[in-house]
Amino acid sequence: RKEVEQDPGPFNVPEGATVAFNCTYSNSASQSFFWYRQDCRKEPKLLMSVYSSGNEDGRFTAQLNRASQYISLLIRDSKLSDSATYLCVVTYSSNTGKLIFGQGTTLQVKP
Amino acid sequence: DVKVTKSSRYLVKRTGEKVFLECVQDMDHENMFWYRQDPGLGLRLIYFSYDVKMKEKGDIPEGYSVSREKKERFSLILESASTNQTSMYLCASSPLGQGYNSPLHFGNGTRLTVT
Numbered sequence: 001r002k003e004v005e006q007d008p009g010p011f012n013v014p015e016g017a018t019v020a021f022n023c024t025y026s027n028s029a030s031q032s033f034f035w036y037r038q039d040c041r042k043e044p045k046l047l048m049s050v051y052s053s054g055n056e057d058g059r060f061t062a063q064l065n066r067a068s069q070y071i072s073l074l075i076r077d078s079k080l081s082d083s084a085t086y087l088c089v090v091t092y093s094s095n096t097g098k099l100i101f102g103q104g105t106t107l108q109v110k111p
Numbered sequence: 112d113v114k115v116t117k118s119s120r121y122l123v124k125r126t127g128e129k130v131f132l133e134c135v136q137d138m139d140h141e142n143m144f145w146y147r148q149d150p151g152l153g154l155r156l157i158y159f160s161y162d163v164k165m166k167e168k169g170d171i172p173e174g175y176s177v178s179r180e181k182k183e184r185f186s187l188i189l190e191s192a193s194t195n196q197t198s199m200y201l202c203a204s205s206p207l208g209q210g211y212n213s214p215l216h217f218g219n220g221t222r223l224t225v226t
Contacts, residue, residue, distance in 0.1 A: 034214050043201055043217035044154070087154070089214075099215060103153035 003027060004090050006102035014110050017078045021105045023088030024070045033071050035062055036087040038104065044087055047073075078109045112137055113204050113218035123224045130189035132221055134202030141207035143185035144215065145169075145177065147198040154201065160185055161207060192225045199223075 006023045013019045025033075033050035048055065050062040050071050061074040071090075075082055088102035113136040124130050134143060144159040146169075156169030158177040166177050174196060178186045185204075189196055199222050203215040 041222075043220050044215075045217065046214045049214065099156075101154040103151065 004102040006105045010106040012108045020074045025090045030090045032091045034089040038085045083109045132187040134185045136204040140204035142205045144203045145187045146201045197225045
């Protein structure tokens with residue numbers, strides 16, 4: 001079983017739709033969680049950190065469920081520019097700084 | 112910024128050639144990382160360094176070596192390139208002061224093809 005798992009998609013949604021991605025992790029000792037965005041043939045960029053209480057940044061909401069060991073990313077009012085691959089990232093307390101990346105979920109927003 | 116220097120965004124090398132990728136960051140970050148990214152496999156850590164002259168193996172170090180002589184530079188070396196090292200190579204850095212779990216800043220990456 002992979003340490004961090006995501007549905008690769010693609011998720012095809014119309015503009016204005018709300019879409020949600022989940023990411024599951026296997027190690028209960030996980031400490032920090034992030035969502036990264038990666039555009040085609042570009043480097044990943046930090047989208048947002050995920051806090052225990054959940055957090056929101058504009059149209060994006062991230063949530064953490066430690067009991068079920070998953071994090072989620074909700075995008076409201078999807079824009080064409082949201083089309084990208086979204087990478088889930090987890091670190092562990094016993095880890096020396098390595099981040100474990102999921103394979104990513106591809107989102108395609110259609111006009 | 113984090114940048115991969117001394118190589119273009121797209122690099123083609125022959126099997127057996129030595130390949131040198133250098134990553135430079137101007138953010139005064141202690142931690143630096145080299146990843147490769149392949150379809151269906153995601154990002155995999157090759158090596159990382161949390162201080163000058165320090166290096167740690169990642170998940171797939173075989174066939175690679177690294178060098179960190181200065182804080183701002185972290186080099187990845189393929190002593191004898193092989194076709195299975197065809198991949199997108201990404202360098203990243205993060206500050207130690209915020210703890211080991213701080214997010215990464217990625218450079219633009221180099222797509223290497225070994226023929």
